[in-house]
Amino acid sequence: AGFVLLNLFQTLQWYCRVLPKDRVTGAYYAAIFGRLSVPAAAEGLLMVDRSTDGAEHLSDEAGYDQRELFLDRFDDRPDSVMTLSAQDPYSPGPHVPYSAITAKDHAWLRVTADLLVPDTVRGVPPVLVVAFHHDGRSYKYRTGTWPLPLPVGARTVPITMDYLTPEVRSTQDDVKVYLWSQDGSTWRVDDLRVQVFEPK
Numbered sequence: 001a002g003f004v005l006l007n008l009f010q011t012l013q014w015y016c017r018v019l020p021k022d023r024v025t026g027a028y029y030a031a032i033f034g035r036l037s038v039p040a041a042a043e044g045l046l047m048v049d050r051s052t053d054g055a056e057h058l059s060d061e062a063g064y065d066q067r068e069l070f071l072d073r074f075d076d077r078p079d080s081v082m083t084l085s086a087q088d089p090y091s092p093g094p095h096v097p098y099s100a101i102t103a104k105d106h107a108w109l110r111v112t113a114d115l116l117v118p119d120t121v122r123g124v125p126p127v128l129v130v131a132f133h134h135d136g137r138s139y140k141y142r143t144g145t146w147p148l149p150l151p152v153g154a155r156t157v158p159i160t161m162d163y164l165t166p167e168v169r170s171t172q173d174d175v176k177v178y179l180w181s182q183d184g185s186t187w188r189v190d191d192l193r194v195q196v197f198e199p200k
Contacts, residue, residue: 009034012036013032013035013036016036016037017038018032018035018036018037018038019032028042048105048106048164048199050164051164054142056142056162056163056164057162058108058110058162058164058197061197063199063200064107064108064197064198064199064200065197065198065199065200066195066196066197066198067195067196067198068193068194068195068196069094069096069101069109069194069195069196070093070094070177070192070193070194071191071192071193071194072091072092072093072191072192072193073190073191074189074190074191074192079188080190081116081188081189081190082179082188082189082190082192083186083187083188084126084179084180084181084186084187084188084189085181085184085185085186086181086184086185086186089180089181089182089184090178090179090180090181091178091179091180091189091192092178093176093177093178093179093192093194094175094176094177094194095174095175095176096174096175097171097172097173097174097175098132098165098168098170098171098172098173098174098175099171099172101165101175101196101198102165102196102198102199104198104199105167105199106164106165106167106199107165107196107197107198107199108162108163108164108165108196108197109130109162109163109165109175109177109194109195109196109197110160110161110162110163110194110195110197111128111130111144111160111161111163111177111192111193111194111195112158112159112160112161112191112192112193112195113128113158113159113179113189113190113191113192113193114156114157114158114159114189114190114191115146115156115157115158115159115187115188115189116156116187116188116189116190117148117149117153117154117155117156117157118154118188119153119154121148122185122186123181123183123184123185123186123187124181124182124183124185125145125146125148125187126146126179126180126181126182126187126189127143127144127145127179127180127182128143128144128145128159128161128177128179129141129142129143129176129177129178129179129180130142130143130144130161130163130175130176130177131175131176132165132166132168132173132174132175133173133174133175133176134168134169134170134173139166139169140165140166142161142163144159144161145159146159156190177192177194178192179192
């Protein structure tokens with residue numbers, strides 16, 4: 001009888017939006033146990049809200065500590081920019097295990113870079129790639145593309161992509177971030193930066 005009553009009460013909690021269908025942690029369950037309203041600050045005890053449509057954006061940075069994971073201004077290259085081409089289609093970038101990013105259940109990566117658009121555009125603009133790897137296979141592979149402004153002309157176009165780390169198979173699974181000229185056309189890119197937003 002006790003379990004039936006608990007089940008009925010939890011159904012009422014779900015109806016009142018106190019007990020969500022997912023994201024519940026032990027700490028959140030303890031905070032809302034026996035309640036029909038969510039206590040103050042209990043929302044912060046839920047697991048991170050993961051997107052179901054592939055679009056990710058870190059909108060509330062207040063609950064995170066920020067640090068720089070990687071920055072390459074390509075100062076060691078001619079004209080201090082990275083030239084992607086058929087002979088050199090990939091930029092260097094970070095290649096680090098999850099354990100070097102955070103010990104928490106998730107973190108956000110914010111990746112930015114600049115594309116130096118020439119007067120005359122030939123080929124497809126490069127893509128920004130972020131992916132995790134386990135036993136040599138990638139997962140949660142995401143790309144970002146530069147929307148070229150119209151009219152196209154010589155200018156610098158920035159890109160920003162927010163990336164929520166997946167539920168990793170192992171803390172030694174590694175993330176790679178790089179720029180890629182998919183069709184081998186020549187493009188110049190600069191200032192590849194990766195910032196980590198780690199839960200406080």
